[in-house]
Amino acid sequence: MTSHAGLRGSAFLRACRREPVPHTPVWFMRQAGRSLPEYRRVREGVAMLDACRRPDLVTEITLQPVRRYGVDAAILFSDIVVPLKAVGVDLDIKPGVGPVIARPIRAEADLGQLRGLEPDDVGYVTEAVQSLVGELGATPLIGFAGAPFTLASYLVEGGPSRNLENTKALMYGNPGLWELLMTRLADIAGAFLRVQVAAGASAVQLFDSWVGALPAADYARFVRPHSERVLATVGELGVPRIHFGVGTGELLGQLGSAGAEVVGVDFRVPLDEASRRVGPDRALQGNLDPAILFAPWDAVARRAREVLVSGRAAPGHVFNLGHGVLPDTDPDVLARLVDLVHEESAA
Amino acid sequence: MTSHAGLRGSAFLRACRREPVPHTPVWFMRQAGRSLPEYRRVREGVAMLDACRRPDLVTEITLQPVRRYGVDAAILFSDIVVPLKAVGVDLDIKPGVGPVIARPIRAEADLGQLRGLEPDDVGYVTEAVQSLVGELGATPLIGFAGAPFTLASYLVEGGPSRNLENTKALMYGNPGLWELLMTRLADIAGAFLRVQVAAGASAVQLFDSWVGALPAADYARFVRPHSERVLATVGELGVPRIHFGVGTGELLGQLGSAGAEVVGVDFRVPLDEASRRVGPDRALQGNLDPAILFAPWDAVARRAREVLVSGRAAPGHVFNLGHGVLPDTDPDVLARLVDLVHEESAA
Numbered sequence: 001m002t003s004h005a006g007l008r009g010s011a012f013l014r015a016c017r018r019e020p021v022p023h024t025p026v027w028f029m030r031q032a033g034r035s036l037p038e039y040r041r042v043r044e045g046v047a048m049l050d051a052c053r054r055p056d057l058v059t060e061i062t063l064q065p066v067r068r069y070g071v072d073a074a075i076l077f078s079d080i081v082v083p084l085k086a087v088g089v090d091l092d093i094k095p096g097v098g099p100v101i102a103r104p105i106r107a108e109a110d111l112g113q114l115r116g117l118e119p120d121d122v123g124y125v126t127e128a129v130q131s132l133v134g135e136l137g138a139t140p141l142i143g144f145a146g147a148p149f150t151l152a153s154y155l156v157e158g159g160p161s162r163n164l165e166n167t168k169a170l171m172y173g174n175p176g177l178w179e180l181l182m183t184r185l186a187d188i189a190g191a192f193l194r195v196q197v198a199a200g201a202s203a204v205q206l207f208d209s210w211v212g213a214l215p216a217a218d219y220a221r222f223v224r225p226h227s228e229r230v231l232a233t234v235g236e237l238g239v240p241r242i243h244f245g246v247g248t249g250e251l252l253g254q255l256g257s258a259g260a261e262v263v264g265v266d267f268r269v270p271l272d273e274a275s276r277r278v279g280p281d282r283a284l285q286g287n288l289d290p291a292i293l294f295a296p297w298d299a300v301a302r303r304a305r306e307v308l309v310s311g312r313a314a315p316g317h318v319f320n321l322g323h324g325v326l327p328d329t330d331p332d333v334l335a336r337l338v339d340l341v342h343e344e345s346a347a
Numbered sequence: 348m349t350s351h352a353g354l355r356g357s358a359f360l361r362a363c364r365r366e367p368v369p370h371t372p373v374w375f376m377r378q379a380g381r382s383l384p385e386y387r388r389v390r391e392g393v394a395m396l397d398a399c400r401r402p403d404l405v406t407e408i409t410l411q412p413v414r415r416y417g418v419d420a421a422i423l424f425s426d427i428v429v430p431l432k433a434v435g436v437d438l439d440i441k442p443g444v445g446p447v448i449a450r451p452i453r454a455e456a457d458l459g460q461l462r463g464l465e466p467d468d469v470g471y472v473t474e475a476v477q478s479l480v481g482e483l484g485a486t487p488l489i490g491f492a493g494a495p496f497t498l499a500s501y502l503v504e505g506g507p508s509r510n511l512e513n514t515k516a517l518m519y520g521n522p523g524l525w526e527l528l529m530t531r532l533a534d535i536a537g538a539f540l541r542v543q544v545a546a547g548a549s550a551v552q553l554f555d556s557w558v559g560a561l562p563a564a565d566y567a568r569f570v571r572p573h574s575e576r577v578l579a580t581v582g583e584l585g586v587p588r589i590h591f592g593v594g595t596g597e598l599l600g601q602l603g604s605a606g607a608e609v610v611g612v613d614f615r616v617p618l619d620e621a622s623r624r625v626g627p628d629r630a631l632q633g634n635l636d637p638a639i640l641f642a643p644w645d646a647v648a649r650r651a652r653e654v655l656v657s658g659r660a661a662p663g664h665v666f667n668l669g670h671g672v673l674p675d676t677d678p679d680v681l682a683r684l685v686d687l688v689h690e691e692s693a694a
Binding site: 163164165166167168170172173212213215217247249268269270289290291293294295296298299323326328 | 515561617639
């Protein structure tokens with residue numbers, strides 16, 4: 001792996017470290033994926049999990065939005081269930097559905113599916129990251145993992161779920177088993193992030209997408225210690241850590257103190273208010289509503305400017321959406337948005 | 348219609364009016380419906396919209412949970428799209444999907460689908476409410492309507508939607524058309540509530556289920572004036588008004604001042620904190636997480652007691668779930684829950 005001279009001074013990494021930036025850096029959650037015609041072409045006939053395990057495809061798909069948009073960071077193309085598959089969990093990603101788990105985890109005996117993750121289990125990830133770091137030059141690569149709660153929700157429900165009733169029944173009804181499950185998932189998520197950083201990723205994002213389904217007191221008791229452990233595991237590696245969830249207005253203070261340098265904020269709370277809740281020593285990432293990209297450009301531009309203004313209240317700001325790019329998004333709108341962010345924030 | 352002597356002194360109506368109660372009243376959103384075997388029996392071979400328009404079925408289905416659980420209030424069995432169907436919108440409720448609109452509203456010409464609602468359009472509702480009031484005696488009947496934003500989301504998207512991208516594109520991109528649409532929907536919702544109160548309903552609930560998808564400033568500008576108008580329309584009728592949405596932590600203050608006497612709270616914000624946000628002159632309704640009902644009884648009971656304790660911070664408390672009863676809920680757990688609430692809150 002080669003280290004690029006401009007990398008450390010990149011706008012993205014500087015914003016994460018709360019240092020002055022030449023312009024507000026911007027990237028988009030799910031920037032690589034279904035909204036891009038070039039993505040749909042390379043994915044033709046290739047199942048999602050197979051694509052995630054082919055270094056050539058991971059490299060190409062990860063680079064596509066960097067080429068097209070000139071975003072300030074790439075994010076490894078993968079899925080939060082990849083490390084689960086890698087330790088032997090029988091699962092598949094079904095088109096139009098999401099992850100489907102063959103034997104959902106409901107009892108202690110089911111935990112046998114979750115052994116620790118070794119770097120050799122995900123050699124294809126190491127290979128893809130190394131290849132990407134070479135190709136990306138001065139553009140940082142973000143590694144990522146699903147946080148223990150969100151991983152647990154898929155494993156317990158057996159797939160995507162609107163109400164997480166089985167997950168909550170286990171968490172509230174069998175705290176001992178919950179603890180064991182979350183501990184194993186924290187180990188796996190931490191190991192998966194370490195592999196990516198060891199291979200050259202410049203930052204990591206821990207996605208706890210569904211944690212907004214919990215009241216703050218339950219988050220503190222059942223979830224936060226495990227997320228903290230994942231973040232601590234990569235802390236000594238010296239790369240910025242981003243922590244994101246959806247609908248986390250009630251949880252922002254706790255997300256801010258769980259260990260990450262950057263807190264991702266969804267579109268429901270303005271960044272100036274989010275910064276008050278998160279605290280003064282954390283950068284923010286966000287938070288344009290991805291649904292707004294379906295409005296005429298004038299409305300998009302007006303909102304994007306509001307996000308830039310609001311983001312000045314934080315000691316560092318990485319522009320992003322408040323959730324992932326929606327599949328039917330027009331890539332041309334994202335391209336214009338990158339230009340707008342760069343131009344209007346230029347020092 | 349006959350007026351029952353005990354009705355006005357019922358625990359439910361007293362709690363809504365912030366008067367002392369003999370016990371905390373309890374009912375459940377979606378208490379009538381799929382979780383009850385007796386409901387599934389009477390619905391066999393009858394489409395949802397047909398069931399909503401047959402006074403005999405509406406009466407029977409509305410009474411089922413009152414008989415089984417001894418809840419403190421009944422809620423009219425209906426659907427938020429019933430008044431839309433009644434004014435001629437071409438729509439259906441598809442099993443396992445939800446409302447499907449034949450011609451989604453995206454342009455001014457589409458507004459022609461939405462004329463005003465006359466009482467004669469929903470004679471079956473008047474008939475069902477009158478029949479129910481006779482049957483229910485001292486148990487109050489709650490009428491209900493969908494709030495303009497949630498109705499608009501179905502009409503614009505054409506059906507249920509996870510991200511509401513078309514709704515938001517219209518709202519942010521064409522505020523003039525949005526205003527016209529919301530005004531018509533407020534008229535329809537207000538008229539639908541007035542019909543139910545005129546026929547004998549003792550309270551109303553305005554459901555704005557999906558409004559938690561908006562930041563507070565957008566709610567204030569694009570939604571709240573219309574919800575206020577609906578609530579004002581029934582204000583002079585002298586029945587308590589309940590206003591509920593999901594994921595409304597950021598909006599509770601505004602929901603509290605939109606006109607309703609009672610604010611429904613989802614399970615993400617504890618009732619004591621919700622009462623601080625809503626203000627001292629509003630009763631609260633909620634807020635046990637419906638997913639918790641899938642945990643062992645001990646966990647359910649512990650949480651229910653926490654809700655009761657937290658609810659004492661509000662000047663009036665109607666016990667409910669923080670969202671509707673989930674379809675796979677065990678009715679026996681709901682029956683035990685009603686007993687627990689009554690016993691543990693008895694003065």
